[in-house]
Amino acid sequence: MRSTIKSESLPVRGSGEVVSVRHLVRRWAVELGFTIVEQTKIVTAASELARNMVDYGRGGTMTIEALEEGPRKGLRLIFEDQGPGIPDIEMALRDGFTSGSGMGLGLGGARRLSNEFEIRSAPGEGTRVAITRWKGAA
Amino acid sequence: MERIPILKMGRFLLVSIQVDMDDRTAMSLQDDLTARIVKDRAKGVLIDISSLDVVDSFIGRMLANTAAMAHILDAETIVVGMQPSVAITLVELGLSLKGVRSALNVERGMELLRTIVQDDPEPDALDDQE
Amino acid sequence: MADQSRTGEVLRRHEQEVVAAWVRMQEQNLSLRNNLLKAGELEEQCRSFLRLLLTMIEAGSAEDPVTSQSWTPMRELVSDISRSRARQGFTPTETAMFVFSLKQPVFDVLRRELSSEELADAVWRLTLALDALGLYTTETYQKGREEIINRQQQELLELSTPVVQLWRGVLALPLIGTLDSARTQVVMESLLQAIVDTGSAIAIIDITGVPVVDTLVAQHLLKTVAAARLMGADCIISGIRPQIAQTIVHLGVEINDVLTKATLADAFAIALSRVGLTVARKPAGAARPQTAAE
Numbered sequence: 001m002r003s004t005i006k007s008e009s010l011p012v013r014g015s016g017e018v019v020s021v022r023h024l025v026r027r028w029a030v031e032l033g034f035t036i037v038e039q040t041k042i043v044t045a046a047s048e049l050a051r052n053m054v055d056y057g058r059g060g061t062m063t064i065e066a067l068e069e070g071p072r073k074g075l076r077l078i079f080e081d082q083g084p085g086i087p088d089i090e091m092a093l094r095d096g097f098t099s100g101s102g103m104g105l106g107l108g109g110a111r112r113l114s115n116e117f118e119i120r121s122a123p124g125e126g127t128r129v130a131i132t133r134w135k136g137a138a
Numbered sequence: 139m140e141r142i143p144i145l146k147m148g149r150f151l152l153v154s155i156q157v158d159m160d161d162r163t164a165m166s167l168q169d170d171l172t173a174r175i176v177k178d179r180a181k182g183v184l185i186d187i188s189s190l191d192v193v194d195s196f197i198g199r200m201l202a203n204t205a206a207m208a209h210i211l212d213a214e215t216i217v218v219g220m221q222p223s224v225a226i227t228l229v230e231l232g233l234s235l236k237g238v239r240s241a242l243n244v245e246r247g248m249e250l251l252r253t254i255v256q257d258d259p260e261p262d263a264l265d266d267q268e
Numbered sequence: 269m270a271d272q273s274r275t276g277e278v279l280r281r282h283e284q285e286v287v288a289a290w291v292r293m294q295e296q297n298l299s300l301r302n303n304l305l306k307a308g309e310l311e312e313q314c315r316s317f318l319r320l321l322l323t324m325i326e327a328g329s330a331e332d333p334v335t336s337q338s339w340t341p342m343r344e345l346v347s348d349i350s351r352s353r354a355r356q357g358f359t360p361t362e363t364a365m366f367v368f369s370l371k372q373p374v375f376d377v378l379r380r381e382l383s384s385e386e387l388a389d390a391v392w393r394l395t396l397a398l399d400a401l402g403l404y405t406t407e408t409y410q411k412g413r414e415e416i417i418n419r420q421q422q423e424l425l426e427l428s429t430p431v432v433q434l435w436r437g438v439l440a441l442p443l444i445g446t447l448d449s450a451r452t453q454v455v456m457e458s459l460l461q462a463i464v465d466t467g468s469a470i471a472i473i474d475i476t477g478v479p480v481v482d483t484l485v486a487q488h489l490l491k492t493v494a495a496a497r498l499m500g501a502d503c504i505i506s507g508i509r510p511q512i513a514q515t516i517v518h519l520g521v522e523i524n525d526v527l528t529k530a531t532l533a534d535a536f537a538i539a540l541s542r543v544g545l546t547v548a549r550k551p552a553g554a555a556r557p558q559t560a561a562e
Contacts, residue, residue, distance in 0.1 A: 003335075015161040022158060022192055037457060040192060040223040044231065047194040051161070071414045109195055109231040136418070218500060222460035225495035240500035242467055247500075 002069040004076075012050050012079075013059040021050040021062055025077065028064055032073050034135055042075060042133040045110040049079045049129055052106045057081030057127055067132070074115075074134040079127075086121040142167045144174050150251055151178065151213075152244070154186040164200045171204055175211045182251035183208050186244055188219025198233040205238045214254050216240065218247040274382065275390040276326035279318070282377045287314050289373035297365055313349055318370070320345060321397065333400040346401055347408040354412035363409050367402035371395065431462040438539045439468045440532065444477035452488040459492060463501045470539040471496060474532045476507030486521045493526050502542070504528070506535035 012021060025046040029039040046062070053060045060081025067074040086092050093108045107129070111117040114131035121127035140163050145152040151174055153167070171183060185201065187193065193201075205215035218241045228235070241247035279286060291311050320342045324333075333339040346367070353363040371394070378390055432440045441459050459471055473489065475481065481489075493503040506529040508516075516523055529535040540547065 019158050019160045037223045037226055037453075040221075040227045041230065043192050044194050044227050047192060047196075048231075051194070051196060071411050106195060109233075112230050112232065113227065220499045222457065222464060222495070222499065225460060225498040226456065226491070228498055229491045229494045234494075235498060240498055242464070242469060242500040246467075246469070 002067055005066040005068055007063055007065040009061055009063045011059070012053055012062050015051070015054055018047060018050045018054060022047050025064060025075070028066065028075055029133075032066060032075055032135060034075070034133070038133060038135065041113040042077070042131075045113040045131055045133075046077055048106040048110045049077070049131070052129075053079050053081045053083075053127075056086075057083030059083075060126075072134050072136065074132055076116075076130060076132040078130045081128075082126040085123045085125050085127055086119075087123050089119060089121060141170070144170060146174075146178055146180070147248075149178075149180055149255065150182040150184060150248070151175065151180045152184045152186070154189070156189045158190075158192070159197065161196060164197055168200055168204050168207075172207050172211065175208055175213045180213050181255045183213055183215045184244060184247045184251060185215065185217045186219050186247075187217055187224075188221070188243070190224065191221060193220075193224050193228060195231060195233055198228060198231075198235060202235050202238055209237065214239065214251060216247040216250055218243055273326055273328075274386060275378065275394075276322045278378060278381045279322055279325075279374065283315070283318060286370075286373045286377055287311060287318060289376070290314050290318075290370050293369040293372060294365065297362065297369065313366070314370075316345055317342075317349075317367075321370075324397070325393070333397055334404050342401065343404065346404055350405040350408040351412035354409045355416070360406050360409050364402045364405045367398055367405055371398060431459055433462075433466055433468070434472070434536060435540065435543070435545070437466075437468045437470060437543045438536070439463065439466060439471040440474060440536075441471060442474045442477065442532070446480065447478060447485045447488070449484060449488070452485060456488060456492040456495070460495055460499065463496060463499060469501045470504065470542055471501055472504045472506055472532060472535040472539060474507040474535070475505065475512070476509070476532065478507075478512075481512045481515055483519050483521065486516060486519060486523070490521070490523065490526065502527070504535040504538060506530070506532045 008024070010017070010021065010024060012018065022043050025043050026039060029042055034042070050062060053062075057079075058081065060079060060083070063078040063080070065076040065078070067076055093111065107119070110129070110131055113133075115134050115137045116130075116132035118130045119128070121129075140157055140159075142153060142155060142157070142159075142163065151171065153171065155167075157163070159167070174180065175183065183204070185204075187201075190197075201215075201217055205217075208215045216239045217235070220240060239250065241250050291314055294310065294314075324339060324342060327338070331338055333342060349366060350363055353366070374394060375391060378387055382390060430442075432442065434440045439459070439462055441455065443455065447455070459473070462468070463471055473492070475489075478485075489505065493505070496503050504527045505523075508528055508530065527538070529538065537547075
């Protein structure tokens with residue numbers, strides 16, 4: 001049974017706010033007792049997704065939630081925008097250096113750095129990406 | 139947006155990134171460095187990232203691009219002081235930072251630069267012709 | 269919740285009696301562990317619990333004790349008691365009995381003072397609350413035990429991953445035993461941290477003592493090597509036995525640009541030359557052991 005202990009939302013409009021996202025996520029991760037490596041992974045994933053939101057989603061909102069499921073504690077980040085949406089999610093997830101999709105390592109990278117990853121997006125419907133990292137997980 | 143200071147040490151340029159950079163700051167740094175390499179006829183660039191506790195794909199690409207541009211301008215780039223957790227995360231991210239050499243710290247980085255650059259003829263030779 | 273102020277008032281009046289009876293009941297059941305819990309401590313816990321319970325009853329709360337906000341102070345009390353019982357070695361049942369054994373004393377008192385209609389309702393409400401709280405103790409008891417186990421596991425992991433400094437600037441990580449994902453993570457992190465702490469540019473990862481290398485372990489090793497390289501250090505993997513070499517090739521793992529040596533000794537020789545050292549024999553006649561000359 002998973003429960004949310006507390007949550008906070010932050011608008012992410014410009015690249016300056018990507019830095020704020022990193023600081024906020026870092027604070028929450030430290031509070032939850034994540035190890036340095038765990039902190040770095042989720043902060044980096046957040047940075048990738050926040051930047052995607054700014055560059056391709058025309059800005060959006062990030063919601064951060066502290067989770068508890070039985071004995072384990074985790075952090076969940078939800079990035080939501082009302083932008084153009086992603087036409088081909090499969091392709092976007094593939095690391096696009098050369099494909100020119102522009103998203104580069106962002107989406108796939110964020111997925112690799114997280115324990116759980118969900119994405120919902122379609123042209124004209126905006127994008128919603130949620131990642132979760134559990135304390136003590138690989 | 140902050141301007142990150144670039145120091146000149148002989149034929150090398152030294153940059154120490156102490157702040158969490160936003161995208162504009164990172165791009166300015168890239169521009170400033172390339173300009174200074176030409177202006178100072180630098181043969182090497184040392185980028186100290188020991189204070190950075192996050193390097194995402196944007197910053198990583200900035201470092202790789204800077205090294206590539208420097209190389210075209212005949213200067214070698216060394217990144218020093220990467221924190222272990224940053225290294226682990228970059229590997230997980232899949233960023234290889236090709237073309238970027240690395241060293242454990244500034245001291246080692248300078249040593250490395252001196253060995254690489256040793257073989258090149260003195261850039262001052264060009265000045266004599268002006 | 270129907271008017272429970274009567275219940276609360278009755279129980280408050282008889283607080284002393286209820287607490288005494290409750291403590292007695294528990295002492296009967298915990299007879300073997302009397303020495304673990306001081307009499308005063310148990311009484312104090314019972315009194316705190318009862319008072320909090322009465323506050324919640326009088327507030328007329330119909331909310332679930334386990335999940336609702338208003339019951340938080342009670343949950344915190346139960347959680348503390350539960351964790352301390354777990355640490356002291358009580359069983360989960362003994363811990364849950366702390367809550368359940370309150371039923372009898374409370375029922376005895378209420379039966380004397382409430383009408384049968386009031387009594388049925390009061391007992392039912394109390395039973396619901398106490399059942400929920402009793403079950404909650406088992407949950408937090410579990411968490412308490414798990415915390416201890418996790419801490420011990422962590423300590424074990426740290427003990428079993430020693431990083432050794434072979435020479436100035438040369439580290440060795442002799443891995444022994446099976447590598448699982450968790451252990452390999454810890455190992456990776458300690459090696460990389462040691463590289464920074466000692467300023468070593470070469471690290472030898474020796475897997476002579478690792479019986480099996482599967483894809484996951486191989487990938488972790490390669491990630492470690494890649495991370496070290498990003499930091500400015502080089503890794504040499506040594507102690508690769510023939511079977512492991514076969515496995516690696518069969519698995520198709522990309523190990524081509526990683527320096528590998530059959531033995532730790534070979535790796536050490538390479539490492540020394542990389543840091544600019546050479547081993548020289550002392551002039552003939554010297555009886556003392558060789559040392560590396562700079």
